[in-house]
Amino acid sequence: MSLTLYFHPLASFCQKALTALYENDTPFSPQMVDLGNEAERAALLKLWPIGKFPVLRDAARDRTVPESSIIIEYLDRYYPGRTHFVPADADLAWQTRLRDRFYDLYVHEPMQKIVGDRLRPREKADPFGLEEAKARLQTSYDMIEQEMATRTWAMGDHFTLADCAACPSLFYANKVFPFRGTHKNVAAYFDRLKARPSYARVLAEAEPYLKLFPT
Numbered sequence: 001m002s003l004t005l006y007f008h009p010l011a012s013f014c015q016k017a018l019t020a021l022y023e024n025d026t027p028f029s030p031q032m033v034d035l036g037n038e039a040e041r042a043a044l045l046k047l048w049p050i051g052k053f054p055v056l057r058d059a060a061r062d063r064t065v066p067e068s069s070i071i072i073e074y075l076d077r078y079y080p081g082r083t084h085f086v087p088a089d090a091d092l093a094w095q096t097r098l099r100d101r102f103y104d105l106y107v108h109e110p111m112q113k114i115v116g117d118r119l120r121p122r123e124k125a126d127p128f129g130l131e132e133a134k135a136r137l138q139t140s141y142d143m144i145e146q147e148m149a150t151r152t153w154a155m156g157d158h159f160t161l162a163d164c165a166a167c168p169s170l171f172y173a174n175k176v177f178p179f180r181g182t183h184k185n186v187a188a189y190f191d192r193l194k195a196r197p198s199y200a201r202v203l204a205e206a207e208p209y210l211k212l213f214p215t
């Protein structure tokens with residue numbers, strides 16, 4: 001098997017890449033990384049000195065591919081399947097990438113900020129940063145609420161890269177700054193994502209680790 005994914009089932013950006021792999025039943029070897037384990041962390045750093053995952057290793061093409069969006073673009077190009085993650089049409093392609101950036105930068109990142117704050121020692125808490133993150137999430141939820149009033153998936157009728165980005169960001173964002181109850185279109189979209197077999201599988205595999213999520 002040519003592809004190996006370095007990941008952890010609980011890690012949100014890893015879930016994004018896993019969703020794409022499961023979407024097309026792309027064969028790969030899962031290489032779980034415990035960042036608390038020195039040897040496993042060192043192996044990841046050797047591949048990608050930034051030390052963040054997911055990282056995809058393609059032995060057949062001798063390529064190391066970090067960054068969830070880039071991994072999904074790479075899979076789309078070299079290991080295509082029934083779901084095309086970035087449309088061939090140039091206009092639809094940039095709009096898809098824009099929504100991918102939107103979910104990563106304006107939902108995923110503020111969500112990570114809130115989670116990160118929970119993991120910090122109390123004396124290092126960042127109330128100002130926390131308020132900023134919540135305000136950003138509020139704006140993003142309002143934007144998604146409007147857009148998803150008329151769409152099934154982030155780009156309309158087809159599941160794309162943007163939906164892979166939406167899955168884990170909305171899952172964890174709803175835990176730290178709930179949208180259910182205030183944003184019905186966001187909630188309905190998220191329910192569709194959870195029902196998608198690829199992401200349902202990702203969530204089922206994360207389930208045993210969810211107790212580690214800081215409340």
Ligand SMILES: N[C@@H](CCC(=O)N[C@@H](CS)C(=O)NCC(=O)O)C(=O)O
Binds near residue numbers: 011012052067
């Ligand atoms: N921009 C990166 C972000 C990856 C990322 O933040 N990964 C987290 C897990 S969800 C991570 O590696 N955290 C460990 C660390 O920062 O040390 C991507 O899209 O893959």
